[in-house]
Amino acid sequence: MVKKSKKKRNSRGDASMEDENDKKDLLLGTVSIADDMTSSSSSLLDSIFGSSGNKNSKPSTERDLFAKVSSLPKSRIKMSTAPSSHDDPDSKKRRIRPSRNDILQQRRRQSQHPLLASSMDFPGVFEREHDTLEELPWEEQVAEMAQSVLQHGLCIIRNPVDTGILQAIASQARVLQSRICRELDAKGISWKATKSNGFEPQTFRFQQAASRCKGRMDMAIGTDNSKTPSNRGENGTKMIDTFYQNTDIQQHILQNPKFYPVIRNLLGGAGSDDPEAVKLVYAxxxxxxxxxxxxxxxxxxxxxxxxxxxTADMQASFPPYALNVFIPLETQDGSIERGPTEFLPGSHQWSAEQLEQVNNSSENADNSSDSPKAVSPILKQGDVLIYDYRVCHRGTSNLVSVKDDNKDVDTVQASRRILYLMYARPWFTDHINFDCTKNAESIWSTGLRKK
Incomplete structure (x- = not known):
């Protein structure tokens, strides 16, 4: 057993634990649950989510969960927040869009955030307490990475995925993206981020794909009820079309031995041999x-x-019930220029008031790219980012220049492609992202021939 240091070092390695905590309080704000949270509340949470070490615990239904949680006492949340631009109605008028260089500089600063600086050379762990993660026994490595998600809401694991299989998926993802774009063209939908051929960008929603905002497409490889091959009979995307049946993907990605144990640890399956203790909702x-x-x-x-x-205050005290995993298919897909995802560490434990100030807002101070709370993890091919479903985050603009916007091949080539996986406790169902598209038209309905 490796004895842990009593002091936690910052990115310079010279600060005391008290100094480090003070800095984190100023940087992130500290969410503190009142000390007088009763033991009955803890028992209630154990009965709702199950103990990770209880092999006999059974998942509850959502109806049972609501019945159990109704008696949960409200936690007192304390956090100091900086004034937002909601206090200044004229801030929107004065806001000037930053230049491309300014945006890139902001992203670089956020990628060097103290929380991320240590995780760069200490995979999955924000608070560096050991020279190398390999000093720890495997069970403690997993626990350290899981603790990072519990505390900060996200975790980076460097290079756990074989780059060869990612390269194969990346090649097929480019082919698939090109086909989607051709189908959208055939349907008369202007899908590019900017005005093209005289048409403004349009939003769309199909069974398999939907636009999230201008220039951002989200394609579900499968959902709870549709983990079957697409049977489109097309060459070039076989690995994606048979994603859940492919043994290489099962071994190297879906149940990856280096990051999947972290998922099971966080979602209550660590102490169980039941393969259904954690479910993959979709990819x-x-x-x-x-x-x-x-x-x-x-x-x-x-x-x-x-x-x-x-409900938001109550939910902040819950353990994780759903997690997302981001995997860049190629190194350039995680670059600063192509729009890294920004996160607000600790926001999975924010109060309702704090969430209201941030969520769905593009004008308040916390939404600006230079917010001191935001981090921009820069990922390379083979890296993995795990984050709590409740963490506030946003995708950022792709700043790569395209020589000829009328050439679809240039647009596809310059796109950022990220593979994502969503894991959850057995009773959880996602009702937001693709649930509303189940009865929508299929994007492949035009019957276009392969090109």
Whole structure:
């Protein structure tokens, strides 16, 4: 057993634990649950989510969960927040769009955030307490990475995925993106991020793909009820079309031995041999096109119990119930220029008031790219980012220049492509991202021939 240091070092390695905590309080704000949270509340949470070490625990239904949680006492949340631009109605008028160089400089600063600086050379762990992660036994490595997600809401693991299989998926993802764009053209939908051939960008929503904002496409590879091959009979995308049946993908990605144990640890399956203790809700691909716009800050889903009083405050005390995993298919897909995803560490534990100031807003101070709270993890091919479903985040604009916007091949080539996986506890169902497209038209309905 490796004895941990009593002091936690910052990125310079010379600060005391008290100094480091003070800096984190100023940087992130500290969410503190009141000390008088009763033991009955802890027992209630254990009964809702199950203990990770309890092999006999059974998942509850959503109806049972609501019944159990109704007696949960409200936690007192304390956090100091900086004034937002909501206090100044004229701030919107004065806001000037930063230049491309300014945006890149801001992203570089955020990629060197102290929380990320240590994770660069200490995979998955923001607070560096050991010279190398390999000094720890494997079980403790997993626990350290899981703790990073619990505390900050996200975690970076460097190079756990074989780059060879990612390169194969990347090649097929480019082919698939080109086919989607041709189908959209055939349907008369202007899909590019900027005005093209006299048409303004349009939003769209199909069973398999939807636009999230200008220049951003989200394609579900499968959902809870559709993990079957697409059977389109097309060459060039076989690995994606048979994603859930492919043994290489099962071994190297879906149940990757270096990051999947972290998922099980966080979602209650660590102490169970049951393969269904954690479920893969779906996988998908994000295509971020050149000249795309910044997304507003958002969380990926709605509260578990939206009808309950103080639901956001209550939910902040819950352990994770859903996680997303981002995997860049190629190194350039994680670059600063192509629009890294920005995160607000610790926001999975924010109060309702704090979330209201940030979510779905593109004007307040916390939404600006130079917010001191935001981080911009820069990922390379083979890296993995795990984040809590409740963490506030946003995709940013792709600043790669395209020589000829009328050439679809240039647009596809300059896009950012990210593979994502969504894992959850067995009882959880996502009702937001693709649930509303189940009855929509298929994007492949035009019957276009392969080109």
């Amino acid at each position: 998908g691909l994000i295509f971020n096109l050149p000249d795309s716009e910044d997304q507003p800050w958002h969380q990926d889903g709605v509260p578990l119990f939206p009808e309950a009083r103080n």
